[in-house]
Amino acid sequence: MARVLVTRPAAEAAESAAMLREAGHVPIVAPLRIVEPLSEPWPFAWPFSRPASQAGERPDAVIATSRNAFRGAPAPTGLQDLPVFCVGARTAEAAAEAGFARIAAAAADAGALFAAIVEGLPPPATLLYAAGVPRRPELEAALSRAGYRMALTLRYRVRPAGELPEPARAALAAATCDAVLHFSAESARTYFALAGAAGLAEAAARPRQLCLSPAIAEAATRAARHRLEIAVAARPDAASLIACL
Numbered sequence: 001m002a003r004v005l006v007t008r009p010a011a012e013a014a015e016s017a018a019m020l021r022e023a024g025h026v027p028i029v030a031p032l033r034i035v036e037p038l039s040e041p042w043p044f045a046w047p048f049s050r051p052a053s054q055a056g057e058r059p060d061a062v063i064a065t066s067r068n069a070f071r072g073a074p075a076p077t078g079l080q081d082l083p084v085f086c087v088g089a090r091t092a093e094a095a096a097e098a099g100f101a102r103i104a105a106a107a108a109d110a111g112a113l114f115a116a117i118v119e120g121l122p123p124p125a126t127l128l129y130a131a132g133v134p135r136r137p138e139l140e141a142a143l144s145r146a147g148y149r150m151a152l153t154l155r156y157r158v159r160p161a162g163e164l165p166e167p168a169r170a171a172l173a174a175a176t177c178d179a180v181l182h183f184s185a186e187s188a189r190t191y192f193a194l195a196g197a198a199g200l201a202e203a204a205a206r207p208r209q210l211c212l213s214p215a216i217a218e219a220a221t222r223a224a225r226h227r228l229e230i231a232v233a234a235r236p237d238a239a240s241l242i243a244c245l
Helices: 010-022 089-097 110-120 138-145 166-173 185-197 201-205 214-224 238-243
Strands: 003-006 026-029 033-037 061-064 083-087 102-107 126-133 149-160 179-182 208-211 230-232
Touching (some): 010 033, 010 238, 026 166, 061 089, 061 110, 083 089, 083 110, 102 110, 126 138, 185 214, 208 214, 214 230
Parallel strands (some): 003 026, 003 179, 061 083, 083 102, 208 230
């Protein structure tokens, strides 16, 4: 049995905590990233990164890398029949709840999503990216280079917590945390930054750091400034990450 710090945003943290309990571990829930919906509505006209054949052209598909893209207002009926390419089963479920009926692919990560889009909807095609703030540029850039026209709607914002949550502070100070789950490079950097600000930089580095990908492991290593014991998930999903315990 391990005591495991879960730093994901609240909704995702609750799911990870349930998985940890089922596996016989004790979760310490301390969200370090806060998700806020944006008021921007689903669009009916789209600015393109390259000229469209017609202004306001209807896209051929919707893409998303987070379930947060589909929270809030449901998609308008003019978009609900479009295929959706997304990352993860939870994102696919959120798309269905928002009214989309055609889930074309639910890939494991952004790289697999790119491959699924190219296979399922070859370029040229127009893709409406339901994204968050901030967002990584790699997927958009790769799709644009491949010949797709990209439209953008900003659906949510993710910001770091202002301070280390009390459950995390107490566990690190008492050395009762055995492992930390890192689902993103941003959350790993936030973890070490807030721990440092609380005077717990060394304590934050003591637990095993379980990372969803090598890139996240690298971000954690750079942010920690202390030697870390790191494990990287065999696959980019929560079950594989928890299996590292």
